């Protein structure tokens with residue numbers, strides 16, 4: 055999808071983080087990066103909404119990380135080190151999940167290099183549990199873990215529609231919660247010129263267009279709504295992003311993988327747009 059395989063000269067590097075070790079309900083996100091790439095051959099490199107073309111931006115796809123799946127701590131360390139190395143050479147890390155826990159090591163690396171970053175999360179879920187099924191490290195706790203080093207005042211959680219009462223009360227207390235009525239303009243104004251990391255849990259989309267995910271939640275946003283939010287951030291000071299929770303085997307039509315691929319195209323083009 056318009057990427058080169060070498061890092062030399064690239065401003066951004068895509069890499070897969072095919073991990074689904076803490077998946078609680080329906081596993082399979084480890085196949086997400088490959089599925090996103092496979093269908094990308096069938097989509098255009100030009101995006102009329104962004105008025106930009108993947109052929110005109112220089113980004114690399116360095117493949118999937120080789121992860122020791124049975125060892126959670128080793129997986130998280132490997133992801134953090136990979137992102138850390140990219141930051142050290144001035145390349146924006148852009149990860150394809152995998153489950154949402156992969157965002158924890160990605161944010162650790164991002165925070166080390168950009169302690170004043172702001173984080174925007176698109177997700178059907180708050181992921182603010184203290185622990186889940188006996189573990190503090192899970193896709194369901196990832197935002198709680200991140201909030202321990204990124205100030206909650208620097209986090210925005212857009213469009214969550216599922217969680218425990220405690221999670222929603224925590225999000226209100228943190229001030230991170232925003233309903234899906236948040237406009238692209240309001241989002242853009244909140245981000246401003248601050249260093250921006252965006253985590254896209256694709257299950258924010260309605261299951262009618264994105265059934266290929268582990269925990270589908272009815273009542274989600276449309277493709278156009280998610281696209282409009284991301285495009286509104288074009289020209290912001292992006293320092294990293296990830297797109298997670300595609301589980302392609304649950305959608306035999308492959309539409310979920312195509313949706314993922316087009317959201318990734320939107321993310322590449324928006325994060326590499328000229329500053330404005």
Ligand code: MN
Pocket residue numbers: 154177179181193255
């Ligand atoms: Mn999530």
Ligand code: MN
Pocket residue numbers: 177178179255257258299
């Ligand atoms: Mn989710």
